[in-house]
Amino acid sequence: MRVSYQHTNVYDGNESTLLRFTDEDGTRACVLVDAGAGVDLDSHLEADEYLNAILLTHGHIDHYRTLARNVRHNAPIYTSPATATILEHALPEAQKDNELGDVSVALDALEPIDDWASILDTLEVRPVSAGHTPGATGFVIRFRDEAAGDELFDAEQHVLVTGDFTTRPCAGFSGLATSYPFDIDAVFLNVSTDDSYMASLNESLRTVLERAYAGSRVVVATSSLAGVHYATVLERLSTALDRELPITLAGQAAKLANALELDVPGVETREVFDGTADVLEEGRITIAGPDSPTKGSTSRLLNAIEDDSAGVFVQLATGNADAVSNVSCTTQYVEFRNHPPPETVDEFVRDLAPRQVVIKHARGETLNRFQRRFDHCFTWGTNDEDIHRLYEGGEWTPPDWLAETTATQIRTRQWEAMQNRSFDPDTRLSPLRRGSVDLEAEGVELETLEDVFARTATDPYVTSDRDTDDETDAVDTETGDPRRNDGNDSVERDLLERLEAIEAKLERSEETVHARVLADGNGERILRLLEPADVDVDAGDIVEITITESGTERE
Structure with a gap:
């Protein structure tokens, strides 16, 4: 088996890549990963080459902008079931403001998969959940090469194409896994990152x-x-x-x-x-x-x-x-761009310990920086649309610009990294279906938000229904009899308490109303009344306030 790659839009987004897999008998499969802006397969496929499949990682338009124009040769568009559903609605909508070609062609070619799909007898693909956005996936590509070993396990090689990813879950969809039940030999790594x-x-x-x-x-x-x-x-x-x-x-x-x-x-x-x-x-x-x-x-x-x-x-x-x-x-x-910070990308590559990393979705200094980032694998940061050979004759080959002494040093560090990585053959590939939402795993600072917003007995602005699980926890204030807590009682109690507070305030010559100071995110401060005020004010009215300060407390 011979494996090569060719970037197809390095000057537009560099997220789209054409992979070629050639068997010993000359049978060749061409697989396009994503179809972003500027992709024109007619300028990349040779006269005797045919497109066998398109792998679409997710439903953002920068990854499917030329999808309809590049479907050919009855090639299926493999994607997750969720992304296929998204495209069925997004493509017709996006066509209103973008030149996408005949989107019906792309819709007809959609083939959602959640398990291995065969492209050749020796070549299969499978989506794996990748965080980033609902339904987003990467793809594991598995090929067999008898020249790689005598045993079937030795003959299998695995390539991971990440697409845009996070290791965090997204809306209940799993993040991209950092461990697999087999070695990942090569990674096509989208390096879009975001610290914020x-x-x-x-x-x-x-x-x-x-x-x-x-x-x-x-x-x-x-x-x-x-x-x-x-x-x-x-x-x-x-x-x-x-x-x-x-x-x-x-x-x-x-x-x-x-x-x-x-x-x-x-x-x-x-x-x-x-x-x-x-x-x-x-x-x-x-x-x-x-x-x-x-x-x-x-x-x-x-x-x-x-x-x-x-x-x-x-x-x-x-x-x-x-x-x-x-x-x-x-x-x-x-x-609001759901990408990992650079440190997460580093950890991801370290945990996988692949032999090869091909940098994608980057140009210029970003591309150069990531090319120098990993010293325990062969890193390809090619800023061109040339065909680059990654694998042949049972061996993963280093970039031809590396000196042999450097290649030897990298192989040594690669062997050490592979020995130190965690490997569990019982690990399962991540499911594509949506699970429950884990707020803290998704990056929500739950404890901080609970301190500010959770219901508490000391907060006069809200009432709590969590004091007991007994469905007769409420008591009628007039008769003293138990009252069934069906949800409406909480509202009724809240209204009665507010009315009683208003009546009490009517008897005062002066009124004190407690308020909480809020921030609007733009440096402004807003007062929110924590109890009803016996004054007729509407949003936008200008009022006078008196701030009483006692020690460190302000009212």
Whole structure:
């Protein structure tokens, strides 16, 4: 078996690669990994070559922009079941604003898989969950080469194509595994990284929770897939905090959530809404796309709250969206790209201990930096569209620009790394189906958010229903009889307590109302009343306040 690779859009995104597998009898399979901008297979395939398959890692347009134009020779598009569902909705929608070719051709070629699929008798592929976005995968490619050994196990070689990835789970979908029940001999490594993702996630969560619990209308503008991810995290977080939080997914994000059959309790989906009042209300978080409010659902929603000084418009920017300004509502702009930090990429390669690493999705200095980053494997950081041979005659070959002494040193370090890596033959390949959402695994600083937002008996703004599991834990305040706790009692008690507080305040000559100071994420401070005030004020009114300071306490 001979294995080679060729980058197909190194100057546009460098996420797309053509792999060639040639058997001893000359049989050749050509496999395209992703179809980003600038990919033209006619300029790469030889006259006697045929495309055997396209491997699509996930449903972001920078990875499928030329998909429809590059389907040929009846080649299937292998992808995860979730990504296939996403594409069925995303391709027709994206075609409205992009030149994607005949998307019906791509839709007809979609072939979702969740196990091994055969390309040749000696060549198979299988998707593995990769975090990053709902349904995202990498692919393990397994080929057999009798020249590699006498035993079947020795003859099997494995290549891992990561696509964009994280080792964190995403909306319940597993992150990319760092250990497999076999050796990973070569990795095609997408090195898109982001140091700030977790900070951005938690900053935005704190803002939307503060303002929603304070009664503001909150709009979150982001891409459809990111919106689905964010809604599942918010819902799970509100459950952990034991605080009700109305959440609505609107427009295309709602369509994707419904198509994926996520059915997240507490998240309402509105694919179409006649008026913005249908999806906006005080204390509700409404999530819609795109991240730049120049069109679509977010344009309508921003228009509805832009003059509302209590309203909040949060942009989770997954691309190059322009930040919103010149509006009366509070705005927050957060870059929201779910990639791993560079240290995680280092750990990933160290744990796998592959023989070969091919750097992808990078150019210029980033490409050069990663090419120098790993000293225990042969690292290919080629900034061209030449054909590079990785494997032949049972051997993985080093780059031809390396001196033999350097290659020998790398082989020595490679052997040492392989001895030190963890290997469990009973390890299973990661499932593609969605599981439960683990907030802390996804990067949510749960303990910090619980300290601020969880229900407590000392917080006069909320009441707790968690004192006992007994369904007769409530007592009628007039008769003293036990009262069944069916959920409505909590609301009734809360209303009665507030009415009693108002009546008590009517008897005072002066009124003291406690308030909590909130931050809106842009350096501004907002007061949220912790109890009803016996004054007639509306959002946007200007009032005078007196701050009483006692020691370190402020009221």
